[in-house]
Amino acid sequence: MARTNTKPDNQQPNAPEFLAWHVTDKGEKSFWNKVGAAWRHKDGKGYTLQLEVVPINGRIVLRQPLDEPEGQNEKGSA
Structure with missing residues (x-):
């Protein structure tokens, strides 16, 4: 869910600070689906939340991205 724009002077893209889930x-199980990401404002006083979909039920949880093991893709298979 990273943004496609990049910083000037060949710096890395601005990675989100949080992922939105x-x-x-369903009973005793919870199902998590990634729906967006959040970036901190430059002044540190807020966040921009970019959602790819808007759920009509359940809840939206913001969590810091986990460092994925090298070679592992988003689906979880290496």
């Missing part, structure tokens, strides 16, 4: 509960 849509969480629904």
